[in-house]
Amino acid sequence: DTAVSQTPKYLVTQMGNDKSIKCEQNLGHDTMYWYKQDSKKFLKIMFSYNNKELIINETVPNRFSPKSPDKAHLNLHINSLELGDSAVYFCASSQDTLGRVSTEAFFGQGTRLTVV
Amino acid sequence: RKEVEQDPGPFNVPEGATVAFNCTYSNSASQSFFWYRQDCRKEPKLLMSVYSSGNEDGRFTAQLNRASQYISLLIRDSKLSDSATYLCVVLNTGFQKLVFGTGTRLLVSP
Numbered sequence: 715d716t717a718v719s720q721t722p723k724y725l726v727t728q729m730g731n732d733k734s735i736k737c738e739q740n741l742g743h744d745t746m747y748w749y750k751q752d753s754k755k756f757l758k759i760m761f762s763y764n765n766k767e768l769i770i771n772e773t774v775p776n777r778f779s780p781k782s783p784d785k786a787h788l789n790l791h792i793n794s795l796e797l798g799d800s801a802v803y804f805c806a807s808s809q810d811t812l813g814r815v816s817t818e819a820f821f822g823q824g825t826r827l828t829v830v
Numbered sequence: 831r832k833e834v835e836q837d838p839g840p841f842n843v844p845e846g847a848t849v850a851f852n853c854t855y856s857n858s859a860s861q862s863f864f865w866y867r868q869d870c871r872k873e874p875k876l877l878m879s880v881y882s883s884g885n886e887d888g889r890f891t892a893q894l895n896r897a898s899q900y901i902s903l904l905i906r907d908s909k910l911s912d913s914a915t916y917l918c919v920v921l922n923t924g925f926q927k928l929v930f931g932t933g934t935r936l937l938v939s940p
Binding site: 762772821822 | 864868872873874875876879915917926927928929930932933
């Protein structure tokens with residue numbers, strides 16, 4: 715039973731296309747995130763949602779639009795893909811808001827996006 | 831300056847060696863600290879939380895120095911399976927986010 719699952723695992727697409735990545739967690743967590751890991755392996759937060767409400771939008775271009783239909787799902791839609799969007803995108807979840815101490819984040823397996 | 835700084839390595843050590851990683855953070859209001867491990871082409875996974883009093887889990891020991899804003903991870907008796915990237919992570923409760931360091935790569939050789 716996968717705790718945080720995201721699909722697809724690999725995504726190869728042409729510049730200018732629109733694509734979506736889906737994420738679901740079955741841990742009953744309240745908070746979900748999207749992280750981007752670039753070619754230098756640096757993991758940077760993009761968005762954070764708590765109970766379907768946006769908490770953090772880390773100056774991500776508005777071509778990236780997260781959608782949280784319920785607290786178990788956080789999808790990422792990307793419009794007009796650019797070469798620089800190529801990266802691994804990780805979905806994660808954690809229990810409650812991060813105001814709690816010592817809260818572990820569980821990550822999905824990642825989506826390797828390649829824009830050509 | 832990055833919020834969480836780590837030496838990217840790689841650290842090349844033989845099996846059985848002891849190796850230490852350091853990490854510094856810039857936000858003095860940070861409240862919780864962690865070490866995550868990431869294997870090649872895999873997702874990050876929690877290795878251990880870091881407590882003010884220091885904590886140990888088998889061969890792994892984590893230390894926190896709030897005054898110096900410094901976190902460390904010590905691995906004793908390194909195994910081949912310890913080869914991975916170790917990510918220092920800080921919980922920034924003011925902005926409600928986990929901030930990751932760039933990671934330190936460890937290669938353990940026979």
